[in-house]
Amino acid sequence: ETGVTQTPRHLVMGMTNKKSLKCEQHLGHNAMYWYKQSAKKPLELMFVYSLEERVENNSVPSRFSPECPNSSHLFLHLHTLQPEDSALYLCASSQDIYTGGSPLHFGNGTRLTVT
Amino acid sequence: GENVEQHPSTLSVQEGDSAVIKCTYSDSASNYFPWYKQELGKRPQLIIDIRSNVGEKKDQRIAVTLNKTAKHFSLHITETQPEDSAVYFCAASKTSYDKVIFGPGTSLSVIP
Numbered sequence: 001e002t003g004v005t006q007t008p009r010h011l012v013m014g015m016t017n018k019k020s021l022k023c024e025q026h027l028g029h030n031a032m033y034w035y036k037q038s039a040k041k042p043l044e045l046m047f048v049y050s051l052e053e054r055v056e057n058n059s060v061p062s063r064f065s066p067e068c069p070n071s072s073h074l075f076l077h078l079h080t081l082q083p084e085d086s087a088l089y090l091c092a093s094s095q096d097i098y099t100g101g102s103p104l105h106f107g108n109g110t111r112l113t114v115t
Numbered sequence: 116g117e118n119v120e121q122h123p124s125t126l127s128v129q130e131g132d133s134a135v136i137k138c139t140y141s142d143s144a145s146n147y148f149p150w151y152k153q154e155l156g157k158r159p160q161l162i163i164d165i166r167s168n169v170g171e172k173k174d175q176r177i178a179v180t181l182n183k184t185a186k187h188f189s190l191h192i193t194e195t196q197p198e199d200s201a202v203y204f205c206a207a208s209k210t211s212y213d214k215v216i217f218g219p220g221t222s223l224s225v226i227p
Contacts, residue, residue, distance in 0.1 A: 004158075040219075041219065042119070042204075042216075042217045042218060042219045042220065043159070043204065043217040045214065045215070045216075048214065056214060090158065090159070097214075101146075101147030101149070101164060101166055101208065103149060103161040103164065104149075104151075104159075104161065104215060105161075106158040106159050106160070107158060108157065108158045109158060
């Protein structure tokens with residue numbers, strides 16, 4: 001049990017599809033994150049939420065739309081994606097964004113392929 | 116903004132030997148430096164971290180050293196085992212705000 005659960009594990013979608021990634025954390029954390037992991041690139045921070053409020057949008061295209069209905073759930077809504085958006089999307093949580101150096105707890109990720 | 120570099124990108128060692136991975140950071144205000152291990156097909160997991168008020172930290176076969184003046188920090192793995200084979204990511208952040216910037220990763224292979 002990782003404490004951070006992501007669904008689905010794998011997703012194949014066409015460029016005109018609309019899909020959503022889901023993340024749930026059972027750790028009582030107040031901060032949640034979306035990261036993108038592409039081959040041969042560093043982990044890229046996409047969005048940060050603190051107590052359901054978005055505090056960071058790291059220049060992510062509008063075809064990615066996050067939603068955080070409560071501190072335990074995080075979604076990433078996808079629409080009209082491009083093939084270069086194919087990657088592993090990792091959700092993470094941490095105690096909060098203000099406590100000094102609280103570790104990130106990652107989910108297993110969603111492997112997204114855009115055809 | 117912060118930039119984290121990491122070397123080498125790939126590293127192969129014989130089982131039982133030591134492995135060293137080095138990272139540099141650009142923002143002198145960064146003061147929290149975690150290391151994550153990601154095995155093939157799995158999620159990244161924190162293995163050790165260090166704060167800027169400490170120069171070295173050890174946990175069994177793993178140690179991290181920090182040189183604030185030079186703005187670099189290193190991961191040392193002793194007596195390597197095949198299960199140490201993974202991609203290792205260093206990272207840096209300011210503890211006042213938990214935005215972690217990752218290095219590009221080092222793929223470590225431990226040869227039995």
